[in-house]
Amino acid sequence: MNVINASPRRKELTRLAAQLFVQEGFDRTTVRMLAQEMGIKSGSLFHHFKDKQEILAAVIEEGTQNALVIARKALNECAAEPEIRLRTMARAHLETLFTDRNAHVVALFEWRRLDPAASAHLSHLRDAYEALWVAVIDDALEAGLIHGDRFLVSRFVLGALNWTVRWYDPSGPRSPDDLADELVAMIMPTSA
Amino acid sequence: MNVINASPRRKELTRLAAQLFVQEGFDRTTVRMLAQEMGIKSGSLFHHFKDKQEILAAVIEEGTQNALVIARKALNECAAEPEIRLRTMARAHLETLFTDRNAHVVALFEWRRLDPAASAHLSHLRDAYEALWVAVIDDALEAGLIHGDRFLVSRFVLGALNWTVRWYDPSGPRSPDDLADELVAMIMPTSA
DNA sequence: CATTTACACTAGCGCTTGCTTGGTTACTCT
DNA sequence: AGAGTAACCAAGCAAGCGCTAGTGTAAATG
Numbered sequence: 100m101n102v103i104n105a106s107p108r109r110k111e112l113t114r115l116a117a118q119l120f121v122q123e124g125f126d127r128t129t130v131r132m133l134a135q136e137m138g139i140k141s142g143s144l145f146h147h148f149k150d151k152q153e154i155l156a157a158v159i160e161e162g163t164q165n166a167l168v169i170a171r172k173a174l175n176e177c178a179a180e181p182e183i184r185l186r187t188m189a190r191a192h193l194e195t196l197f198t199d200r201n202a203h204v205v206a207l208f209e210w211r212r213l214d215p216a217a218s219a220h221l222s223h224l225r226d227a228y229e230a231l232w233v234a235v236i237d238d239a240l241e242a243g244l245i246h247g248d249r250f251l252v253s254r255f256v257l258g259a260l261n262w263t264v265r266w267y268d269p270s271g272p273r274s275p276d277d278l279a280d281e282l283v284a285m286i287m288p289t290s291a
Numbered sequence: 292m293n294v295i296n297a298s299p300r301r302k303e304l305t306r307l308a309a310q311l312f313v314q315e316g317f318d319r320t321t322v323r324m325l326a327q328e329m330g331i332k333s334g335s336l337f338h339h340f341k342d343k344q345e346i347l348a349a350v351i352e353e354g355t356q357n358a359l360v361i362a363r364k365a366l367n368e369c370a371a372e373p374e375i376r377l378r379t380m381a382r383a384h385l386e387t388l389f390t391d392r393n394a395h396v397v398a399l400f401e402w403r404r405l406d407p408a409a410s411a412h413l414s415h416l417r418d419a420y421e422a423l424w425v426a427v428i429d430d431a432l433e434a435g436l437i438h439g440d441r442f443l444v445s446r447f448v449l450g451a452l453n454w455t456v457r458w459y460d461p462s463g464p465r466s467p468d469d470l471a472d473e474l475v476a477m478i479m480p481t482s483a
Numbered sequence: 484c485a486t487t488t489a490c491a492c493t494a495g496c497g498c499t500t501g502c503t504t505g506g507t508t509a510c511t512c513t
Numbered sequence: 514a515g516a517g518t519a520a521c522c523a524a525g526c527a528a529g530c531g532c533t534a535g536t537g538t539a540a541a542t543g
């Protein structure tokens with residue numbers, strides 16, 4: 100296996116793996132399929148990754164890291180009004196979801212295939228991301244923008260947003276930003 | 292294979308299969324695991340199902356049929372006010388989701404493992420169920436109870452509800468009905 | 484009583500899986 | 514020029530996979 104964990108070659112392989120994992124699912128994707136997609140033989144794959152599990156972990160880590168970076172940057176750059184921050188966070192969520200779509204679909208639907216060690220490590224990343232959401236929602240609740248239980252609201256909103264990967268086509272007439280705004284409008288009484 | 296497609300034995304086997312599919316995922320569940328769970332040898336399994344795919348189809352069909360029955364019954368029995376019908380539908384959705392939890396988790400996350408023939412057949416069932424939702428949401432929109440695009444609203448609501456299987460624990464303090472009511476309240480400006 | 488049917492068993496075929504081994508090539512750095 | 518290393522390949526192993534063939538047996542059916 101490669102010692103430099105972030106070699107450019109490895110990054111590109113991770114990207115291709117994400118695509119295959121989405122197309123076929125992790126379990127149905129064989130190391131031979133992965134190798135062919137990458138233009139190498141199946142044995143050579145284990146020069147870059149110690150085993151198949153590590154490829155899955157790399158895909159998910161990549162996606163989650165990007166989500167964190169994008170969300171933090173968006174929140175830093177936007178105004179301090181709770182309403183704007185809420186909209187910004189929803190937009191950032193969909194932006195990541197559809198620019199790194201493959202990685203995120205894998206993260207959402209193949210999470211359980213991770214072994215316990217990788218799962219524990221990646222859970223921390225995921226928690227850091229969700230903490231951003233909870234903070235934004237807390238502010239919106241405090242400002243009286245939305246109503247309900249903070250825990251439930253964040254789960255419902257994240258559920259609605261994550262589920263979009265199942266039906267939304269970004270090449271259609273509606274932009275991800277439109278989508279985010281419509282969801283925020285749906286849960287905000289004052290903006291009817 | 293059994294000619295009587297709905298033999299009680301087959302129903303019980305389907306229930307056990309659903310549990311294993313949730314625990315391990317469809318692809319990782321081997322026919323030997325299924326057989327052991329059912330107390331028979333792997334060869335005997337093919338007396339009840341023509342192949343592994345058919346077991347998956349049986350699990351999903353069972354769950355979706357139940358959802359339809361429960362939702363129709365609930366809607367027939369409840370009042371005609373759009374607000375009540377909306378709440379009723381949300382409650383029925385979560386009721387099915389957590390009484391037939393295994394079957395529904397499989398339906399939601401292993402749908403893509405179905406072969407095209409089974410998928411086409413089950414899509415009709417699924418569509419019939421979603422038609423109930425769209426009707427209820429249309430009424431609520433017309434009555435001015437909620438606002439937004441009918442297509443988007445139904446997708447968001449279904450997403451939020453379906454995602455509950457990922458985090459909600461029915462044995463906790465909150466009942467599924469509470470959950471449904473909170474979601475409806477969240478999107479209804481007038482009920483703040 | 485003879486036959487069919489439902490359900491289970493044993494044994495294993497043919498194939499695919501993730502991964503290993505041992506060695507080769509091409510490039511960089513001193 | 515020589516050493517080191519990243520990237521690759523050919524070959525294949527051991528295990529596990531879905532599924533089939535053929536058989537036994539007890540209960541229902543004519």
